Structure formats: structure tokens, C-alpha cells
Amino acid sequence: MQPFRLGTRGSPLALAQASMVRAALYAAHGWSDGAVEIVPIRTTGDRVQDRALADIGGKALWTKELDRALLEGEIDCAVHSMKDVETLRPAAIAIVAMLPRADVRDRLIGAETLADIRANGVVGSSSPRRAAQVRRARPDLEIVLFRGNVDTRLAKLAAGEVDATLLAAAGLERLGRHDIGSAIPIETMLPAPAQGAVGIETRADDARAMALIGAIDHLETRTCVLAERALLAALQADCHSPVAAWASLSNETLTLRAELLAEDGSDHVASVITGPVGDTTLPARLAHDLLERANPAILALFAG
Numbered sequence: 001m002q003p004f005r006l007g008t009r010g011s012p013l014a015l016a017q018a019s020m021v022r023a024a025l026y027a028a029h030g031w032s033d034g035a036v037e038i039v040p041i042r043t044t045g046d047r048v049q050d051r052a053l054a055d056i057g058g059k060a061l062w063t064k065e066l067d068r069a070l071l072e073g074e075i076d077c078a079v080h081s082m083k084d085v086e087t088l089r090p091a092a093i094a095i096v097a098m099l100p101r102a103d104v105r106d107r108l109i110g111a112e113t114l115a116d117i118r119a120n121g122v123v124g125s126s127s128p129r130r131a132a133q134v135r136r137a138r139p140d141l142e143i144v145l146f147r148g149n150v151d152t153r154l155a156k157l158a159a160g161e162v163d164a165t166l167l168a169a170a171g172l173e174r175l176g177r178h179d180i181g182s183a184i185p186i187e188t189m190l191p192a193p194a195q196g197a198v199g200i201e202t203r204a205d206d207a208r209a210m211a212l213i214g215a216i217d218h219l220e221t222r223t224c225v226l227a228e229r230a231l232l233a234a235l236q237a238d239c240h241s242p243v244a245a246w247a248s249l250s251n252e253t254l255t256l257r258a259e260l261l262a263e264d265g266s267d268h269v270a271s272v273i274t275g276p277v278g279d280t281t282l283p284a285r286l287a288h289d290l291l292e293r294a295n296p297a298i299l300a301l302f303a304g
């Protein structure tokens with residue numbers, strides 16, 4: 001039988017995530033070694049390292065080549081960090097499953113807490129959300145563009161290019177580097193929508209792949225992450241928009257928290273909504289509340 005082909009980006013983090021999906025498929029279906037083939041696909045986002053991804057085409061940079069390979073049948077499914085997947089997906093592609101979510105927090109590397117970074121210090125980040133949240137806590141800090149994979153960033157930090165940087169705990173964990181830096185509490189730094197979640201997409205008309213992948217879905221994770229993505233859609237946020245969101249689920253009750261920030265962190269608006277998990281109006285209602293209370297400087301970054 002032809003192996004089940006699992007498309008992924010080729011970065012160390014992406015390959016680690018693809019291996020996790022392969023292991024989950026082996027466990028769910030009792031498949032033996034070789035039944036799944038990991039197919040690395042190079043994306044534009046992997047090639048361009050010197051500019052913020054928001055400035056060169058946004059999240060599509062990570063998905064375009066994988067979408068093409070999926071739609072043309074070169075792969076049977078595509079594995080993504082859900083954080084990097086555009087809010088609006090082609091109708092022919094379905095987000096079928098997510099692995100159990102990892103730690104959603106950011107980790108600070110180079111200092112124990114934001115308060116410990118030296119006065120007027122420099123923090124490396126290319127995330128509008130992290131930049132705004134850091135400057136809200138520490139308006140004296142300078143934020144400089146910082147991209148590249150985890151090892152590249154850590155090397156730049158070690159070389160003294162910056163005093164500190166921030167990385168998702170989930171990515172560090174998956175690379176076996178969970179000991180690096182210290183976790184920033186969610187109350188200080190609400191994470192990016194979908195942070196910590198690995199998702200798998202198939203063609204919407206491929207019933208076999210949908211069933212095989214559906215078997216490894218972690219429903220709680222998918223429910224929460226889809227609520228966070230629905231919020232982004234309702235906000236008409238793009239990757240320039242400093243937005244944080246985190247949904248959690250307990251006893252069939254969904255709690256969705258979110259925060260919109262001014263780019264320089266000088267202003268923000270935060271809100272939370274709670275309701276039955278089946279109530280699909282929660283994300284749009286939260287978005288409405290946030291946009292209604294946001295000042296013009298924040299509003300300019302949202303609603304298209």
C-alpha cells in the first residue's frame with residue numbers, strides 16, 4: 001500500500017510536529033513503521049528571514065505551497081502550527097483535527113521577568129502582539145525585528161544583539177528546549193490566538209483522509225482554537241493586528257478572553273465572554289464588545 005503522505009514545512013519545529021502527528025496516527029490505527037511518509041515542503045516564509053512576515057504577505061507565506069501540494073494530491077494531509085494558519089481558508093481544504101494543546105504561554109529568554117530587563121534595553125521580536133505587550137509593561141524598552149528559527153534566535157541573543165527575546169513555550173517544548181527561559185503568566189501576556197496547537201488539514205473531498213485524521217482529533221483543543229479563530233475573523237484581524245486571545249473549556253462552558261492593543265502598547269482593550277460551548281455566537285459577541293470600546297488608534301489596526 002502507498003504510504004499516507006503527511007506534508008509539512010521543513011523547519012526543525014515543523015518536522016517535530018509532523019513526527020508527533022505520525023506517532024498519533026500509528027497509535028490510533030495500529031499502523032507499522034513506513035505507513036506514514038513525512039513530506040517536507042519549502043515555503044516562502046522559510047526562505048525570507050530578513051523581514052517581518054507581516055510585511056511580506058503574512059500567514060499565506062507558510063500555507064501557500066502546502067495548500068498547492070495538498071490540492072494537487074502530492075500529499076494526503078498538511079500539518080501546521082495553527083497560529084500560522086490564515087483565518088480564512090480555501091473551501092476545498094478542511095481543518096480536520098488538532099493534537100492536544102501544549103502550554104499556551106510565551107517564555108522570556110534573557111531575563112527572569114520583563115521587570116528584570118535593564119532600563120532602555122532591547123528585546124527581539126517580530127510579533128506585533130508581543131511587541132505591544134512588552135511595551136505596555138516596559139515602555140522604555142526598544143523592540144527590534146527578530147526572526148529565524150529557534151536556534152538562530154538563541155544565537156543572536158547569546159551574541160548580545162538583544163537583551164531578551166520571547167518564544168512560545170509550545171515550540172521550545174517540542175524541540176526539547178523546555179528548560180530555556182521562564183514562562184510569562186497568562187495574566188501578564190495573553191497568548192496569540194491558536195498558540196500551542198498543532199492542526200492537520202486535508203482536502204474537503206477526501207473522505208478517507210478525513211476519517212483517518214479525524215481519529216486523532218482532540219476535540220477540546222479544536223473547539224477552543226476554532227473559537228479563537230472565529231474571533232479573529234469577526235475582528236477582521238490580520239497579522240499586523242496586535243491581538244491576543246485564549247479560550248478554555250470547563251464543564252461544557254467556554255471562556256474566551258481577548259485583548260486588542262495599540263502598536264506601541266500605550267493603550268489596550270480587554271474583555272472576556274463565557275457561555276455554553278455550543279453557542280457559536282460567543283466569538284462575534286466578544287469581537288463586537290472589544291471594537292465598541294476600542295479607541296481609534298486601536299480600531300485602525302482592525303476591521304480590515
Ligand SMILES: NCc1[nH]cc(CCC(=O)O)c1CC(=O)O
Pocket residue numbers: 081082083084166167168169170171194195196197198
Ligand atoms: N510564528 C512562528 C511560530 N509558530 C508557532 C510557533 C510555536 C508553536 C506553537 O505556538 O504552537 C512559533 C514560534 C514562536 O512563536 O515562538
